[in-house]
Amino acid sequence: MAAHKIDTVIHNAGIYGPRGVLAGELAEEAWLEVLHVDTVAPLMVVQGLLPQLRQNAAAGHPTAIHFLTSRMGSIADNGSGGNYLYRSAKAGLNAAVRSLALDLAADGIRVQLLHPGWVQTSMGGEQAPLTVQESVAGLLxxxxxxxxxxxxxxVDWSGAEIPW
Ligand SMILES: NC(=O)c1ccc[n+]([C@@H]2O[C@H](COP(=O)([O-])OP(=O)(O)OC[C@H]3O[C@@H](n4cnc5c(N)ncnc54)[C@H](OP(=O)(O)O)[C@@H]3O)[C@@H](O)[C@H]2O)c1
Structure with a gap:
């Protein structure tokens, strides 16, 4: 049976890890879990789908991979410190995805890093300014x-470019 072609991947899953962890309190196991879920897993998922994505692109169809990341992964934008686990995991994701975008350009596969804004989800909390509907409409x-x-x-949900 021929493999199914895939034209779009949106990698959304992510975790924040324990909150409020300060220098002097960093725990290796918790940090590695956040790095695993937020940095390594997205690339492993996409790697598993690459044959189908490449097949789709080679057939001349638009093909794209979108990764949900965070402004908190921006080193240039970090003016408040803290959040070691999440910041480093999303910065790592950003670095890896930037390489992926350059490497997959020859295949004609488009790659994008998306910050959804601060959104009213389990992770964002009720005090977040954006509803899920507003964020998702912009992201789409x-x-x-x-x-x-x-x-x-x-880029963020509204299309504004975020510094690295
Ligand atoms: N909310 C914000 O303000 C905000 C801001 C910046 C970036 N982001 C990013 O946006 C994305 C979505 O976040 P969210 O706000 O929707 O977070 P959320 O409410 O905590 O939801 C996280 C989602 O990721 C899934 N997930 C977590 N660990 C997983 C694992 N090991 N395997 C499979 N699925 C897993 C969860 O599945 P289960 O429900 O099955 O656990 C859940 O569907 C994340 O990448 C996050 O870092 C969010």
Missing amino acids: ERCAELEMADSGRF
């Missing part, structure tokens, strides 16, 4: 407008 627009020339960009 960003997915739809992604062109090859924009591959590897780090």
